Amino acid sequence: MHFQPTDDQNALRRGVRDLLAARFDRAALRAAVDTPGLDRALWRELAGAGFFSLRLPEADGGAGLGAVEAVVVFEEAGRMLLPGPLVATHLAAGVVPGAATGESVVTAAAGGLVTWLNEADEVLGHCAGAVPVRSVDPLTPLHRLPRPGNAAPDPVAVLLTAAEQVGSAARTTGLAVEYAKERTQFGRPIGGFQAVKHLCAGMLVRAETARTAVFAAAVTADPVETAGAKLLADEAAVGNARDCLQIFGGMGFTWEADVHLHLKRAWVRAEMWLTATEAEEIQAEALAWAL
Incomplete structure (x- = not known):
């Protein structure tokens, strides 16, 4: 069996790539490195493009797409080094009010690390006792949990x-x-x-x-x-x-x-x-x- 992207999936990739090229090009990347912080306007624009509501049913305001389409979108985000707790906010869409529309920034306790904790409006999981640590990545502020949870990763x-x-x-x-x-x-x-x-x-x-x-x-x-x-x-x-x-x-x-x-x-x-x-x-x- 041969798996090939559909025309719609290829169109989705082109659309996301064009959006990120226009809103988060190299100049924006370097500006984010020089002046760290989450761009809330860009976050809402990403939400408007369906970054977070992609897998929600259409009846709930989402696109009703699946994991393959989400992979296409997040691959493009990784290609451009797009900053922010994208994965956690995507998981929170439909669960945390405002996550799907980009009004809420959601992070999560992922193993022993939490990204963007100070910028987040909500946190998935328990972050009690999380302490800030110096991140090797200037675009990803980190906190470390004293005792990582034992729950299976999503x-x-x-x-x-x-x-x-x-x-x-x-x-x-x-x-x-x-x-x-x-x-x-x-x-x-x-x-x-x-x-x-x-x-x-x-x-x-x-x-x-x-x-x-x-x-x-x-x-x-x-x-x-x-x-x-x-x-x-x-x-x-x-x-x-x-x-x-x-x-x-x-x-x-x-x-x-x-x-x-x-x-x-x-x-x-x-x-x-x-x-x-x-x-x-x-x-x-x-x-x-x-x-």
Whole structure:
């Protein structure tokens, strides 16, 4: 069986990409880095585009779409490094008043971390005793819980976080290829060197493998496949950002380049909702039962 995006899903991707390109381009990204804070006007605009109400039934004011469409939307958000507790607010739509319309910003206790706690109007889960910690990502303020909860992570949250990681992995692949075509060394573009070609090819394979796993999990809604998709997506986002830095060389380690922002966000997302260790445990248990 071959799974291909429908015309409507492709149109949704184009629409979201155009919206984010217009409202959160590179200039806006760098402005957000220089002046941290949540843009409430943008948040409401995202809500108007259906970011949070996408999966709500039409009778409740939503679009009545499914997990696959949500994955498309959140992949584009990850590609642009869109800040804010997007996943938690999406989960809260239809539960927390104002979440679907962007009037309320909702965060959640995801494992041992809480993002954007000071900016949030509501919190899903218990955040008692959460203390602020210095975040590696300048676009994601963090609090840490003294005792992480034992509740199973929400599978939709895991899936959408994985989709964000896929978007970041795809973006760093594109950045690496573009730079390899432009940067010259010894009188030729560095993209002509075999070592750079291999790095770019490996990045593409990681990104596409993770994307396939995420979309498959969106279709099946299987918790084991979702855990595997998160694991692959985390590896793709972190690994591709690191390889992109390698291709950029010294330029990639400067504050002005965007590559380090993708790596730092990927590190934070990898610790949200479902960590690599937890995902591996789920996979191992499933394999043990299958034997």
